[in-house]
Amino acid sequence: MPLLILLATLAFVASPFFVTNFAGFDPALFPVPQEDPPVQPAGWAFAIWGVLYAWLIVSAGYGVLRRADHPAWAAHRPWLLVNLVLGTAWLPVAERSVPGATALLGAMLVTALPALFRTPRRDRWWLQAPVALYAGWLTAAFSASLGLVLAGWGYLAETPAALVALVFALVVGLGVQTRLGRAPGYGLALIWALVAIATKNAAAPANLPVAALAGLGAAAVLGVVILRTRRRSGAE
Numbered sequence: 001m002p003l004l005i006l007l008a009t010l011a012f013v014a015s016p017f018f019v020t021n022f023a024g025f026d027p028a029l030f031p032v033p034q035e036d037p038p039v040q041p042a043g044w045a046f047a048i049w050g051v052l053y054a055w056l057i058v059s060a061g062y063g064v065l066r067r068a069d070h071p072a073w074a075a076h077r078p079w080l081l082v083n084l085v086l087g088t089a090w091l092p093v094a095e096r097s098v099p100g101a102t103a104l105l106g107a108m109l110v111t112a113l114p115a116l117f118r119t120p121r122r123d124r125w126w127l128q129a130p131v132a133l134y135a136g137w138l139t140a141a142f143s144a145s146l147g148l149v150l151a152g153w154g155y156l157a158e159t160p161a162a163l164v165a166l167v168f169a170l171v172v173g174l175g176v177q178t179r180l181g182r183a184p185g186y187g188l189a190l191i192w193a194l195v196a197i198a199t200k201n202a203a204a205p206a207n208l209p210v211a212a213l214a215g216l217g218a219a220a221v222l223g224v225v226i227l228r229t230r231r232r233s234g235a236e
Contacts, residue, residue, distance in 0.1 A: 030152030039147035045196030136189025143169035181228025
């Protein structure tokens with residue numbers, strides 16, 4: 001299993017090299033084209049993938065070399081393996097189908113969260129932190145993709161669709177961070193995405209409802225991260 005995790009991680013990281021220059025969903029894939037949707041973060045936010053890829057590779061390598069047989073590392077591995085296999089297929093699907101890519105992101109999220117909850121307290125920086133950061137970003141990514149489907153298929157206008165997506169992200173994110181205070185990286189990744197959405201929508205032409213909800217949501221998640229971190233520190 002540790003070796004499978006490493007191989008799946010390498011395949012996941014290599015997957016962008018096997019697709020064309022993917023820079024977001026093609027507007028032509030939507031019945032209602034999404035040229036610059038408010039639910040999508042500013043472009044700089046996607047730089048987080050460089051950190052995620054590198055940290056997941058380091059974690060997988062450490063798992064093979066130093067924690068291959070450690071029982072504390074066993075529980076999260078089946079969930080993470082399934083997640084990485086799904087993630088390897090995401091970019092090829094995203095080039096062709098927004099609903100398919102959204103469903104795949106949902107599956108990735110519901111496997112990443114159990115993996116995160118099953119990470120041990122020990123080896124925090126080798127395992128828990130990268131998985132937490134990854135799961136936090138997936139929460140934001142799935143929510144944004146959900147908003148794109150709602151607007152792109154005409155179920156809602158772009159601004160209401162973005163607000164629904166943000167509410168979903170905050171309900172899930174605040175719930176997870178409240179229960180899992182030992183993993184602040186989850187909340188920090190979600191904050192990163194929310195700030196990117198807020199700053200994009202605050203710029204002209206401004207979309208103040210989306211900017212305000214994203215900004216207030218980032219502040220709320222940060223408050224939970226700080227509160228839970230202090231409680232954890234006090235308990236220790």
